[in-house]
Amino acid sequence: MKIAICGAGTVGRGVTQILQDNQALITARTGKAIEITVVASRSVPTDEIFKDIAYTADIGSVCARQDVDVVVELMGGTTDAKVLIETALSAGKSVVTANKALIAEHGDALFALATKHEVALLYEAAVAGSIPIIKVIKESLAGNQVAWLAGIINGTANFILTEMAASGPTRTFDEVLQEAQTLGYAEADPTFDIEGIDAAHKLTILSALAFDQPLMLAHVQIEGISSLDSVDFKFARELGFKIKHLGIARCQNGQLEMAVHPSFVPATAILSQIDGVQNAVLVCGDAAGEILCAGAGAGAGPTGSAVVSDLIDLVQGTSSSGSLGGRSSALKALPVRPAAEVVSGYYLRISVEDQPGVMSAVTAILARRTISLDKILQEDIAPNRSFIVLVTDPIQHGVISDAINELQEMTSVIAPVQSIRVFR
Numbered sequence: 245m246k247i248a249i250c251g252a253g254t255v256g257r258g259v260t261q262i263l264q265d266n267q268a269l270i271t272a273r274t275g276k277a278i279e280i281t282v283v284a285s286r287s288v289p290t291d292e293i294f295k296d297i298a299y300t301a302d303i304g305s306v307c308a309r310q311d312v313d314v315v316v317e318l319m320g321g322t323t324d325a326k327v328l329i330e331t332a333l334s335a336g337k338s339v340v341t342a343n344k345a346l347i348a349e350h351g352d353a354l355f356a357l358a359t360k361h362e363v364a365l366l367y368e369a370a371v372a373g374s375i376p377i378i379k380v381i382k383e384s385l386a387g388n389q390v391a392w393l394a395g396i397i398n399g400t401a402n403f404i405l406t407e408m409a410a411s412g413p414t415r416t417f418d419e420v421l422q423e424a425q426t427l428g429y430a431e432a433d434p435t436f437d438i439e440g441i442d443a444a445h446k447l448t449i450l451s452a453l454a455f456d457q458p459l460m461l462a463h464v465q466i467e468g469i470s471s472l473d474s475v476d477f478k479f480a481r482e483l484g485f486k487i488k489h490l491g492i493a494r495c496q497n498g499q500l501e502m503a504v505h506p507s508f509v510p511a512t513a514i515l516s517q518i519d520g521v522q523n524a525v526l527v528c529g530d531a532a533g534e535i536l537c538a539g540a541g542a543g544a545g546p547t548g549s550a551v552v553s554d555l556i557d558l559v560q561g562t563s564s565s566g567s568l569g570g571r572s573s574a575l576k577a578l579p580v581r582p583a584a585e586v587v588s589g590y591y592l593r594i595s596v597e598d599q600p601g602v603m604s605a606v607t608a609i610l611a612r613r614t615i616s617l618d619k620i621l622q623e624d625i626a627p628n629r630s631f632i633v634l635v636t637d638p639i640q641h642g643v644i645s646d647a648i649n650e651l652q653e654m655t656s657v658i659a660p661v662q663s664i665r666v667f668r
């Protein structure tokens with residue numbers, strides 16, 4: 245099988261390295277060779293591993309070549325990469341990509357094109373790097389109805405949260421973000437990672453696959469991590485939680501929920517053990533129960549490994565052609581549960597002036613809406629000022645939002661109320 249690598253950056257290098265290092269092993273296992281015909285990229289790749297491979301700056305030209313069977317799109321972005329994939333599929337070539345933004349935003353049309361031309365569009369590397377979560381949902385859990393899934397699917401955000409938890413109140417969010425950038429874990433423009441957009445792209449793909457849905461990025465509730473304060477990590481620890489940035493999708497009573505947000509997770513829960521740049525996805529199937537897949541979510545080797553696994557499926561002829569999960573004819577959009585009706589426990593941190601009756605006024609606002617409390621504590625922050633910290637039992641988002649609005653109107657509440665969902 246002859247392939248074109250389009251994009252000679254981090255992942256392009258990783259794929260090329262694996263195919264060179266493990267060429268004999270892959271050929272022995274599959275009975276066929278995977279050969280790189282050409283590397284196409286904007287600028288001439290200078291890395292040693294490309295030195296014996298033909299190069300072209302004309303990306304589109306690879307789709308017309310007779311000596312290219314599969315186009316591997318590793319450029320990123322949703323413009324040129326989209327044109328490349330459309331051209332390749334229309335030319336009857338299968339495509340492997342790591343591009344989660346493109347799949348989440350334009351996947352439905354691209355999968356339809358792949359189906360029309362009876363070729364495959366594979367994307368294992370688009371979600372959680374080395375973790376074979378696409379295969380697990382698509383193949384291993386194919387006989388299950390998935391009830392829900394929850395994942396730590398952005399390594400940058402997980403690194404920042406892990407560091408903030410470890411450093412206590414001594415470092416701010418901005419300081420830890422700067423460290424992540426220095427270490428190469430965060431882009432110069434970190435918006436996609438810290439505001440939850442990258443995680444929303446991945447959750448869109450996982451939800452579509454798990455619940456036989458079209459890709460519904462617009463219906464994902466997205467909240468990033470930049471509003472977290474170091475004091476929330478202190479209270480999380482005191483209350484027996486860790487703060488994780490989770491992507492959660494759930495199908496309940498025929499309605500779908502999809503959200504990406506910071507979450508209080510019990511410190512003993514399995515997702516709380518996933519630290520640093522690691523990723524993990526917990527999937528609950530009706531027959532299989534809960535399955536945790538964890539590992540490196542990014543980087544040349546881990547992401548390249550996922551791309552190569554798709555190439556091996558293609559060379560062995562084991563990949564389904566066309567659709568997201570090989571079941572495109574069954575895709576039917578479920579109704580999405582309105583955000584106000586989604587149920588969760590909540591951590592609330594309320595900054596108050598110490599006045600007689602403040603605590604009872606706060607609890608009265610919650611009691612009027614039958615919001616019951618699991619934990620409560622009060623801590624002084626300055627003379628005459630303190631935090632009231634609460635963890636509620638599960639309650640609809642609309643109800644807690646109303647309560648927060650009313651709390652905010654109290655004259656003794658002196659700063660915006662911090663609220664973070666609890667995931668159990």
Ligand SMILES: NC(=O)c1ccc[n+]([C@@H]2O[C@H](COP(=O)([O-])OP(=O)(O)OC[C@H]3O[C@@H](n4cnc5c(N)ncnc54)[C@H](OP(=O)(O)O)[C@@H]3O)[C@@H](O)[C@H]2O)c1
Pocket residue numbers: 250251252253254255256284285286287303318319320321324325342343344345369370373541542543544547
């Ligand atoms: N890095 C990871 O760990 C990781 C993990 C999972 C998924 N991904 C996905 O994998 C894809 C590639 O990521 P990456 O980190 O390898 O990116 P990267 O290091 O920035 O490399 C991108 C490569 O594509 C080339 N390129 C970009 N736009 C192009 C265009 N319009 N025409 C021609 N060449 C173009 C770049 O050329 P220049 O050098 O000239 O700009 C560069 O060689 C993205 O979709 C990303 O989301 C990456």
